């Protein structure tokens with residue numbers, strides 16, 4: 001297959017810099033999305049400290065360019081699964097902020113009827129098939145969706161998101177092997193944010209270039225600058241094309257960083273990483289990178305950017321108001337949706 | 344009626360359901376070119392081709408999870424586990440993905456799949472290959488657990504399981520594959536969730552499933568020689584359990600023995616006893632007694648293994664105890 005020596009060498013280069021070719025409208029749209037993902041999570045954090053959101057809550061702050069760039073390359077009928085860190089993925093996929101926030105609040109109007117919560121966002125109409133809470137558990141699921149697409153003879157693509165720590169779990173390896181063996185139209189998005197909870201990648205992983213793992217399965221792979229929407233989209237388009245036209249899988253290692261703690265119960269820094277480290281990575285904030293590009297291209301100015309951000313803030317406030325007003329699910333809901341019939 | 348082995352009855356069910364619905368595919372280790380580790384899938388590769396009869400790597404977690412994902416988007420996978428001992432590697436996907444998907448998606452995404460294979464001990468396979476896991480899966484809301492004891496039930500229940508819209512754990516008896524029995528011809532299904540009275544009687548009820556059904560029937564023969572009339576209730580489905588049939592029988596006999604191959608602690612029998620004492624306590628003339636496998640890992644030695652197993656003699660003894668005859 002095409003995972004030849006030449007392309008392996010190409011793959012093992014430093015993260016590729018893409019030459020952006022995008023219209024002003026696209027850029028505004030992506031900047032809008034980046035802001036939406038950021039502001040939504042900031043508000044979710046607020047709501048969490050007010051006790052409106054319970055349980056585990058993992059924010060996407062810092063990783064927004066990955067979700068936005070990947071979703072920008074997909075079709076409406078493609079399949080998506082993610083981990084518990086999936087609020088931003090759902091938003092970028094177009095799941096309405098209202099129904100996501102209502103789900104975080106556990107309300108009846110939430111996208112999973114209040115039964116899933118932060119870690120289990122589902123929107124079947126958009127083929128957004130879950131946040132999943134067991135590390136690596138969604139990787140075989142996404143592989144199965146790719147299997148189904150191929151079985152049905154459609155040209156749908158299935159995308160599985162997971163963290164770098166999930167690349168050490170068996171389901172990752174079993175899935176990649178089967179996807180390569182059976183030539184499935186799957187794209188694996190490894191979001192390498194440097195940490196699995198408090199464990200730095202170097203303390204858990206023998207080989208730091210995680211995308212190389214695909215080569216054991218004769219699968220194409222790339223390392224990508226995950227802070228830059230253009231780089232993400234560029235690599236993703238190659239992977240999607242490979243899946244759609246040749247029915248071959250790809251592993252993309254998105255090099256990114258989370259600016260906040262692992263979950264709401266974890267401080268941004270202090271124990272396992274320093275404030276300086278976080279500050280250093282903040283210099284490559286995906287919102288700042290996109291804003292700088294747009295200004296440089298003369299697409300907008302500071303006022304224009306602020307106008308987008310203000311628009312987003314209104315949208316997020318609206319989502320919170322909606323979630324506040326949505327009722328709890330009725331008590332009878334406890335016993336429904338266990339089985340197809342009879343509850 | 345046709346006379347078929349349990350193995351061939353399962354094979355017929357697979358073949359007919361694959362003919363009927365092209366969303367159904369079979370996947371597992373050795374299911375295709377090898378014709379199945381226990382030959383349940385014999386001939387299916389030839390008839391349906393490698394797209395629908397898929398040999399997998401030895402990756403239980405991966406291919407079971409792949410099945411769940413495929414089921415989430417419209418296929419109807421039948422995932423064969425070579426034995427349920429190995430499904431421990433897949434239990435995360437069965438419990439955390441398959442069983443939970445409908446609920447945690449608020450009813451949006453179901454998982455219509457069957458996970459099937461042999462359960463329980465065979466002969467001298469020792470500790471890691473001689474385990475009965477039904478109580479584990481029956482514990483999980485969102486799963487159905489089906490365990491046929493006869494060729495007719497094997498065929499009819501597997502057809503129902505494949506048509507079911509929820510994940511079904513379908514446990515075959517490793518020692519039952521060669522069992523012969525009459526099987527109705529044609530497209531006959533057996534409903535999930537319905538127990539079956541395999542022998543009627545009036546003095547004592549023996550509740551059993553899978554391998555213990557034949558043992559209970561033997562025990563009933565021996566009891567009959569002593570003028571004791573035993574009724575044999577085959578659960579057929581562990582979850583959802585058909586309590587009506589149990590209650591009707593025990594209300595008639597007023598005495599009950601529960602026999603299962605698995606271990607005693609928190610076993611299926613414990614659940615049966617709980618249902619009986621909570622619902623028809625006043626019908627009982629004696630405490631319900633359970634007959635189970637010994638509470639140890641299975642030994643290799645033949646004599647010790649025999650001692651660890653349920654057998655008709657142990658069921659007879661238990662029946663006499665609930666009748667206060669021993």
Ligand SMILES: Cc1ncc(C[n+]2csc(CCOP(=O)(O)OP(=O)(O)O)c2C)c(N)n1
Pocket residue numbers: 083085133134135162163164165166167193195196197262
């Ligand atoms: C199988 C399993 N083990 C442990 C956990 C607890 N846990 C939740 S997230 C996490 C770290 C995962 O890190 P990574 O895969 O890099 O994703 P990230 O959180 O960085 O997005 C751990 C250990 C779990 N949910 N599942």
Ligand SMILES: [Mg+2]
Pocket residue numbers: 163164165191192193194195196197
């Ligand atoms: Mg991580």
